Amino acid sequence: MNKKGSVESSSTGLFFPRGKKGLDYAVSMMIVVIIVMPILLLQMNSKITESGKIGDAQIIMLRTPYVKEDIVNYLQKSAEVSLAEITKACAPGSIVTLTKKFNQEMDKYISEFNAKSPITKIPTNNYELYIDGKNINAIAMLPVEKKLSSPGTELDAIGRMWFAPSFTITAPTDLSSCPL
Amino acid sequence: MSSRKAQSGITLVLCSIVIIFILFFFYIWVQRIVVAHSKTAAEEIASQVEMQVFFSELVEKQGIDIANKNTDDVEDIIEKFAEKYVALTKGGYDASCSESGIDKECDLTIKLHETLSTVLNWGLAGGGALTLATAGGAAPVTTVMVALKLLAMKDILSTVHDAYLPTSTGKTMKFKLTVEVEFA
Numbered sequence: 001m002n003k004k005g006s007v008e009s010s011s012t013g014l015f016f017p018r019g020k021k022g023l024d025y026a027v028s029m030m031i032v033v034i035i036v037m038p039i040l041l042l043q044m045n046s047k048i049t050e051s052g053k054i055g056d057a058q059i060i061m062l063r064t065p066y067v068k069e070d071i072v073n074y075l076q077k078s079a080e081v082s083l084a085e086i087t088k089a090c091a092p093g094s095i096v097t098l099t100k101k102f103n104q105e106m107d108k109y110i111s112e113f114n115a116k117s118p119i120t121k122i123p124t125n126n127y128e129l130y131i132d133g134k135n136i137n138a139i140a141m142l143p144v145e146k147k148l149s150s151p152g153t154e155l156d157a158i159g160r161m162w163f164a165p166s167f168t169i170t171a172p173t174d175l176s177s178c179p180l
Numbered sequence: 181m182s183s184r185k186a187q188s189g190i191t192l193v194l195c196s197i198v199i200i201f202i203l204f205f206f207y208i209w210v211q212r213i214v215v216a217h218s219k220t221a222a223e224e225i226a227s228q229v230e231m232q233v234f235f236s237e238l239v240e241k242q243g244i245d246i247a248n249k250n251t252d253d254v255e256d257i258i259e260k261f262a263e264k265y266v267a268l269t270k271g272g273y274d275a276s277c278s279e280s281g282i283d284k285e286c287d288l289t290i291k292l293h294e295t296l297s298t299v300l301n302w303g304l305a306g307g308g309a310l311t312l313a314t315a316g317g318a319a320p321v322t323t324v325m326v327a328l329k330l331l332a333m334k335d336i337l338s339t340v341h342d343a344y345l346p347t348s349t350g351k352t353m354k355f356k357l358t359v360e361v362e363f364a
Contacts, residue, residue, distance in 0.1 A: 023188050026195045033199050037206045045213060055221040062229045066236040070343040073240050078346040081244065112352035113344055 057158050060148050068163050071120065071144060076167040078109035079138065086136075087171055090178035098178050099129045102138065120146050122165065131175045140164040220335065223303060227327035227336060234265055234324070235341035235357055247345035247353050251277040251284065258288055258357070266324055270294055272364060282347065283354040291364040292332055299363075302329040331361035 079086070082105040088094065089101035096104070107124045114121045123142040130137040143164050147157035239246065242257050249257070258275040266273075270293035277286040292299060302325040330336045342356040 023191055026192050030195045030199055033202055037202055041206065041209060041213075044210065054217070055225050058225050059228045062225060063232045066229075066232045069236050070239060073236075073243060074344050074346060074352075077243050077247075081346050081348050108350050109346050109352060112346075112350070116344060116352050116354060 056150070060150055060158055064146075064148055064161060068146065068161070071122070071146070072163075072165050072167055074113060075106070075109070075122070075138075075165050076169060078106060079136075079167070079169045082106070082109070083169065083171060087173070087175070087178075090175055097180055098131075098136075098175070099127070099180050102129055102136070103127055106138075120144065126165075129180055131178065131180065133174055133176060134171050135168050136171060136175065137168045138166060140166045219303075223326050223330055224336060226323050227330045228339060230323040230327045231339040231359055232341060234262075234359075235343070237261075237265065238357070239343045239345060239355065243343075243345045243355075244348075246284065246355055247347045251279055254284060254286065258286055262288055262290065266290060266328070267322075268292070268294075268325075268328075282351055283356070285356045285358075287358045287360065290328060290331075290359070290361045292328065292361060293364045296363070299329050299332055302326055328361050331359070332363060 079102070086098070086102050086105050089096050089098045094101075103125045106127060110122045110124050110126075114124075122144050123140075126140050126142050127138045128141060130139060143162040146161050146163070148159040148161060149155075149157040238258065238261050242261055245257055246254050254277050255275040258277075259273040262273045262275070263271075268290075272291035272293065274289045274291065275286055276289075277284055279285075302321050327336075327339075331338065338358050338360045340356065340358050342354060344352050345355050347353055
């Protein structure tokens with residue numbers, strides 16, 4: 001026993017203290033651990049079950065290719081709907097080329113899309129054509145920029161992507177002789 | 181003096197054992213919570229993506245008809261497409277559409293004629309295998325079934341999708357589809 005009356009103090013340090021002070025320390029640590037653990041667990045549980053946290057970014061990322069496809073699908077369907085008008089450029093005596101006519105017709109739909117879509121905009125006069133028999137391959141020159149977000153939360157985007165909205169449509173007749 | 185030392189030593193050892201036990205049980209508890217939540221998150225991600233695939237296929241295959249036909253026809257198109265895509269042996273499909281100007285907004289309600297216990301067994305098994313053990317062997321559980329379970333149990337209230345579609349008159353319509361699942 002030393003002069004202050006305490007049990008011989010420890011020389012072993014933090015983890016296995018000996019003596020009264022060390023014992024008090026160990027018991028108080030145990031009490032702290034007992035109190036802190038449930039608090040930590042509650043904290044973690046509330047964070048982990050909070051909606052809009054885990055998985056949201058993954059959902060947006062995994063949905064992105066399909067959202068992109070929806071936009072390409074819009075352009076492809078626009079071209080299909082306009083196909084009769086577009087192929088008039090192949091008629092004898094036509095003064096416009098197929099590419100010019102194609103872009104004119106597509107721009108009507110693209111302008112409509114851009115007017116309605118609040119964030120995503122599609123470039124106009126954007127296509128070069130490559131004809132392969134009955135197939136018209138529309139090659140986009142400029143990409144479309146799309147914000148990565150959940151529907152209706154475009155302002156909380158987690159990122160952006162760019163993609164070329166190229167597509168192919170099939171005409172009822174062979175267009176190989178049509179001037180581009 | 182030596183008995184007091186021994187008493188202190190025993191108390192210290194007991195304290196250490198209690199702390200080790202608390203930490204061990206805390207670890208097990210946390211692990212169980214994280215695993216359970218990961219499974220739910222994985223199912224939710226799979227469900228949301230699956231319903232997006234459903235919607236994208238719908239607009240790709242039926243987009244022109246949806247854009248150009250009236251709401252009654254569009255309801256019929258959506259119901260028939262859902263029936264083929266979801267392919268439930270016991271299920272009903274009910275679509276209702278409304279028009280706002282040129283835009284169309286539709287609600288698709290899928291009605292499950294299965295029991296609660298059957299639906300609860302639809303899930304992502306360990307390792308991601310989509311199979312359900314039955315007495316007659318392993319029955320396939322598709323991702324769309326997992327999506328239906330989450331929607332039916334209201335873990336996800338509904339899924340909302342929208343896309344733009346061209347009309348034959350040169351206009352652009354916004355098509356919005358909300359999918360819900362109910363027990364019949």
